[in-house]
Amino acid sequence: MRFTRVLMLGWGLLGMVAVSGAVAGNAQPGLGQAGAPWAYEGKLGPLNWSHLDPAYKVCSEGHEQSPIDIRGARRNKALAPIEFHYVSGGMSLLNNGHTVQVTPPAGSYIIVNGERYDLVQFHFHHPGEEMVKGKLPDMSLHLVHRNAEGKLAVIAIRLNEGNANAVLAGLWEHLPKTVGATDKMTESMSPMGLLPADRAYWSYMGSLTAPPCTEGVKWIVFEQEVELSRDQLKSFGYLYKVNSRLEQPTHGRKIEASE
Numbered sequence: 001m002r003f004t005r006v007l008m009l010g011w012g013l014l015g016m017v018a019v020s021g022a023v024a025g026n027a028q029p030g031l032g033q034a035g036a037p038w039a040y041e042g043k044l045g046p047l048n049w050s051h052l053d054p055a056y057k058v059c060s061e062g063h064e065q066s067p068i069d070i071r072g073a074r075r076n077k078a079l080a081p082i083e084f085h086y087v088s089g090g091m092s093l094l095n096n097g098h099t100v101q102v103t104p105p106a107g108s109y110i111i112v113n114g115e116r117y118d119l120v121q122f123h124f125h126h127p128g129e130e131m132v133k134g135k136l137p138d139m140s141l142h143l144v145h146r147n148a149e150g151k152l153a154v155i156a157i158r159l160n161e162g163n164a165n166a167v168l169a170g171l172w173e174h175l176p177k178t179v180g181a182t183d184k185m186t187e188s189m190s191p192m193g194l195l196p197a198d199r200a201y202w203s204y205m206g207s208l209t210a211p212p213c214t215e216g217v218k219w220i221v222f223e224q225e226v227e228l229s230r231d232q233l234k235s236f237g238y239l240y241k242v243n244s245r246l247e248q249p250t251h252g253r254k255i256e257a258s259e
């Protein structure tokens, strides 16, 4: 079973080479970029990422890697609320062999402490990656944003089993089942619907959680969790049983909490 899965991932990655050309225009951070094949388990798994490609070295040598266990955050009154300027539209979904990645129509952005970051894509991890005081969520949603200088800000939302999530239900109908497959929502949705009601957050400097593990990423993790049903969890888990990286050492990094 395990062997089969590794093989399938291998084939998936071969598929990625073909797919990456088509999505390169979106500069998928850490996902679908040219680079050595990698996976979430086996020989190509997280413990070996740094040996797979010189470009992945920072995965093990970096001191600001993500995800981390969030604890001991300090309140910082200077952290302004994130301003959301997300627009509705049809979403494009791609099963890229590492996750299901959703590309929204252009025009959605956030303002973080006065700076604009455009929403580039969002994607999911199962189980979740943002541990809080030792507890992992069932899934994570990562909304990846980029500013004019190419710096990234990722908003992480922890998803836990509970009531069905109406917005995810719309997306899940279009989950592409096979690696390299795409789907497009004809109906309009807004990524706003994926956010928790309370937008208080933790913030710290980290990295992409997948190769090439690039650092200098501003992480914004919402304190409030969002629910999804057991069936919704299962639907994603059927496609990706494990597509998450374990907690990385903080090396004394500061975690701040908004008001």
Ligand SMILES: [Zn+2]
Residues within 6 Å of the ligand: 123, 124, 125, 142, 209
């Ligand atoms: Zn992610």
